[in-house]
Amino acid sequence: MTISFDEFVDEAMKILDVNLRGYKIKRVQRRTDSLMRRYNVNNYAQCLEKLKNDSEFREAYLDHFTINTSEFFRNPQSFKYLEENILPVLLADNKVVNIWSAPCSNGSEPYTLAIILTELGYDNSRYRILASDIDVGVLEEAKSGIFNENAIGNVPPLLLKKYFEEIKGISMKYKLSQDIINKVSFEYKDLIKEPYEEGWDLILSRNFFIYLTTEIKEMLTHKFVEVLKPGGYLFLGNTEFIFTPEKFGLKKIHSSFYQKI
Ligand SMILES: C[S@@+](CC[C@H](N)C(=O)[O-])C[C@H]1O[C@@H](n2cnc3c(N)ncnc32)[C@H](O)[C@@H]1O
Structure with a gap:
């Protein structure tokens, strides 16, 4: 089964309980694609399956999607x-x-x-x-x-x-x-x-x-x-x-x- 990124986002929001549509969507897609490459996930349907069934991948997705860069005395x-x-x-x-x-x-x-x-x-x-x-x-x-x-x-x-x-x-x-x-x-x-x-x-x-x-x-x-x-x-x-x-x-x-x- 193939699904579009749009369909992926709707389902992923339910699984993750995060409003992915609140973020700039092109960036969400870039982050999703790069994580999929890292985990050898071939398409969005497979990515959804992994989000549902693999808690380690779910954590990695949230981790990858939220950019944590920070430093003391930033600016x-x-x-x-x-x-x-x-x-x-x-x-x-x-x-x-x-x-x-x-x-x-x-x-x-x-x-x-x-x-x-x-x-x-x-x-x-x-x-x-x-x-x-x-x-x-x-x-x-x-x-x-x-x-x-x-x-x-x-x-x-x-x-x-x-x-x-x-x-x-x-x-x-x-x-x-x-x-x-x-x-x-x-x-x-x-x-x-x-x-x-x-x-x-x-x-x-x-x-x-x-x-x-x-x-x-x-x-x-x-x-x-x-x-x-x-x-x-x-x-x-x-x-x-x-x-x-x-x-x-x-x-x-x-x-x-x-x-x-
Ligand atoms: C780039 S850091 C900024 C940290 C710090 N304020 C600074 O300027 O160095 C962005 C942070 O936003 C957090 N974040 C993303 N979405 C969030 C949300 N919906 N609610 C709370 N924090 C969120 C991420 O987990 C990440 O730690």
């Missing part, structure tokens, strides 16, 4: 702006500052925040950092606090020395200090399908919108704005833009940063 200029202009404002009064990294991938992003806040001298009774992702594998990786050298390339040498320890016997692996690990909590969340918790002062949603269709991107922007506190901030990736921020109740305050009006 350092943006983190500098955050450190100098936004965090001091949020921490100026005595309320607990609520920060959400969504999605967080391997944890490099929320841990970067925890390092910055620690360096600024704020105790973790002053803030809460929640980090979520759809990929259970990367969440486990994040919780382990073990990173390879690709993730730490942008960490300033002094901070590297202070917060990371090279793991002896395993080349190029670094363990993040337990004190920083303890400052972030992780949870599974499908950002397309699930409702969001309310009351955030700062939401980081970086390098995620690039994979989504315009329709889903707009839906998620509305969802994020809804759960931001008035005056709260949305921090996007360097190649992501909201072209008409006012349509969502946002104003652009700096490259990659939007504030809820």
